[in-house]
Amino acid sequence: MIHRDGREERYSRQVRFAPFGADGQQGLALSSVLVVGAGALGTGIAETLARCGVGRIIIADRDYVEWSNLQRQQLYIEADAQERIPKAAAAQRRLRQINSEIVIEAHVMDVRAEELEQLVSEVDLIMDGTDNFDTRLIINDIAQKHSIPWIYGACVGSYGITYTIVPGETPCLHCLLGAIPLGGDTCDTTGILPQAVQLVTANATAEALKLLGKRKDQLRNKLLTFDVWRNEHQEIGVMAAKKENCPSCGSHPIYPYLTAANTERSDVLCGRDTVQIRPVRPQMLNLLETAKRLSRIGSGSVDSNSYLVSFIEGPYRMVIFADGRALIHGTKDIAVARSFYHRYFG
Template sequence: MTDRYSRQELFSAIGKAGQQKIRSKHVLIIGAGALGSGNADILTRAGVGKLTIVDRDYVEESNLQRQQLYVEDDVKKKLPKVIAAKKRLNMVNSDVEINAVIADVNPEKLEQLANGVDLIIDATDNFETRMAINDMSQKLRIPWIYGACVSSIGMSYTIIPGKTPCLNCLLKMIPVKGMTCDTGGIISPAVQMVIVHQTTEALKILVEDWENVRTTFISFDLWRNQYTNLKMSKAKDSSCLSCGRKPAYPYLQSENLTKTTVLCGRDTVQIRPPKKMELHLQELARQLTDLGLSVSGNPFLLSVDVNENRLVIFKDGRALIHGTKDLKRARAIYHRLLG
């Protein structure tokens, strides 16, 4: 299909040479929710060579309002988001290599995923993962693009190791932590606006137009008609432990990792096993059914009803316990069924 990228190539800042660069690049997207699915869709249509998408969750009905790659059938099948995304993206552009990874991102996994990529896009929903991305970006010298949204508010910032302040530097100046939770709800236009900023910067980086990469921190409130563009050059801290003269990459250290997490904006606790494991889901389903529990699932996960709670178990031993924010209760359910 020689015409496929013709309109993009007619844009002088990209051209045929830029399109060839885009086709040669590998982008890692952390998260396949609202921001992740939108970024993945645009970059797939733009013809990126390879796209790795990693996410820990599966498609739920409440996702359909703003997560553009998913449909009702994905909800019925409880498909992991990355599996549903890969299926849809392959239909959009079969020339793009889509690598779908079902996982909760920790530093060890992140290093495996990031090795050899040209760009990392933040589409996650928690700051533990974002700070790990930030440190890994600095360690491996990979650009990354921060993005967050809640309610009608969004923000984005592009981080180039060795040139711009990192996210750890920014935390001293901007209260971005408040953007990690969707308890205030979300409207789809706010999501789309963040995606616009992230993917535009992504294309600049992929074609290596470094001169035009935005160096400011963008924030906006669409409902209240507010838009802010902040210069960040003075935020760079030479003593920063992530990007300073003597980096220690603190957010890649195991002691800073959470094994149990209350998922933002949801009545759900995630539990990660302390060691690597691989469950045989079919055998586990039989065992749980023998206990009198209601079990359903697919090749990627099991859904188990435990009284008023629902436990979703993934192959790697990770589980989402729905219907509670009580960490002790969640752990008790997990250990009772999985040991």
């Protein structure tokens, strides 16, 4: 289509990059990408793909915009935080202003296996913008089941990591991790530099353009990690980690993380304004260290004894037990409880 206002030049600088070219751009225009999570990584990824001309972008997120998001979640503005607009809806509105010629779909939902089964219909690529490994391993199994490439990415503090997973060709996330890592630092407990987010976004979306533009021969094929504060950078060859007996991508896959028994379980306690969250496998948390980590946040109050840690933040109180189980008091909404829990136990 020829536009008199010069819109035909929209992607010209991308097309002029010879290794990508006009056929690569055509590949983007015909592609559909699911972005799971609309936080720091998700918004950066979605904006880059929208500006590059991906034909259809689907965004799914369970949370709403808060003031602390504005430091690094680049699609949002102060009015979104003031009005507590759901992130998926706010992202959709902004992306439509950036590129009105592509399709932007928004889903305000807590993404689990059932929801992903519906969202991946006719999707060419899944981009990871989540905040926890439980969801990532569900994405991994869905991607393997439907033979959809996906790009894993995460960052916290000044550290970032990304890896491109192509079903049938590369190790999957289950091969690399073996089990869901519970506990650990999150942006709310350790903080995060926006530059770490930007580097993960840049590397992940560059891989996305290679996949969608039919340039698979240019994929990195290595796990990338870096620390922008310590000036560290490492590319790790992981192809040898692919396991023939992997239950997610091996010769006889059973997709374990698509079953309720292998996912984080959440229940509303009868007669109480409380949600219980149980990790996939019981853990032995160091309660003293957990209390110290939560105390470093600088807001809320922390109490502990030899059996549990109690943490109050805003309207919610979270009680964490040594086996990793948590009670979120102050809500009956499982999605709200899980969001609060994963802020501190990503």
